[in-house]
Amino acid sequence: MNTSYTSLAKNLVNKTTQDFLGQVAFQHANSTYLDLVGAPAVPSAPVVTDVTPTFGEPGATVTINGTGFSKDSMVDFGHFACPTRNIDSDSRITAKVPNGTGVVHVRVTNTLGTSPAVAMGQFAYGGPAPVVVSAVSPTSGKVGTLVTISGSGFANGATVHFKDKASDSVKFVSTGQITATAPGQLDDHQTVNITVTVGKATSPTSPADEFTYTGR
Structure with a gap:
């Protein structure tokens, strides 16, 4: 058993409100607690790291990168479900962009949960690419x-x-x-x-x- 009971997200150490809140979330995550007591890790909900390209028209093909993807994963572009997607691996999904407008977050959902919205996971209908x-x-x-x-x-x-x-x-x-x-x-x-x-x-x-x- 790990008796140090110290765990730190090493990329969130600056004296800013955003880093403080991120550190709180990390230190209270189930995976952090399990690691501290030496328990085996449990499967995590999907996470989207980025999409490529970040802009285009309905019907375009977009690659979604991340972690925790599974065969039952569903993809949403904002409020619109993506009817055509292929789960290439647990870290890559290829999807056809559904109808929509504006700048939206691309998120993945499976039985373990829904990926959080991230800046590099945005898609802009018609362009230009999100800054x-x-x-x-x-x-x-x-x-x-x-x-x-x-x-x-x-x-x-x-x-x-x-x-x-x-x-x-x-x-x-x-x-x-x-x-x-x-x-x-x-x-x-x-x-x-x-x-x-x-x-x-x-x-x-x-x-x-x-x-x-x-x-x-």
């Missing part, structure tokens, strides 16, 4: 650090904000990658969210877009 930040590298550095931002829906002319400060050096690389230098902050020892804005669309914040300042 999402899925990762930043490095995740910490000084003012002026060049940060590579990964995600989707990026375009020429995009603006990048570190909290409420705009970066004055942004370079568009591709629809899935952009680089920006970290601007100065009043407090140069804090963790901030990096957001990307394309037109009127701004990426939602999450622990995946956090950058920690380490000074000047």
Whole structure:
């Protein structure tokens, strides 16, 4: 039996509300409790990590990646069920996009539950692709650090904000990658969210877009 009774989600350690709430959810999850007492793991509900492509028309083929998929898994695009889907494996589903409008979350349901809505699991009918930040590298550095931002829906002319400060050096690389230098902050020892804005669309914040300042 594990007698340390300590378990930590190592990707949720910054001093932000989002990381705190994520840490609470992790530490109170059934799988965490079972691991602490040395009990065998139980099957988990499905999780969607991303969909490809992230925009298109009804009838298009979309690949859904994730974990916990099973032969009885059903797929929903927002409120609309997907009548045609193929369970390729426990981590991949190929589906035909049902009728719908707007930007929706793609979710998978089986007897163990329904996958939570995630930013990279969005699909936009008719496009453009949803603007999402899925990762930043490095995740910490000084003012002026060049940060590579990964995600989707990026375009020429995009603006990048570190909290409420705009970066004055942004370079568009591709629809899935952009680089920006970290601007100065009043407090140069804090963790901030990096957001990307394309037109009127701004990426939602999450622990995946956090950058920690380490000074000047």
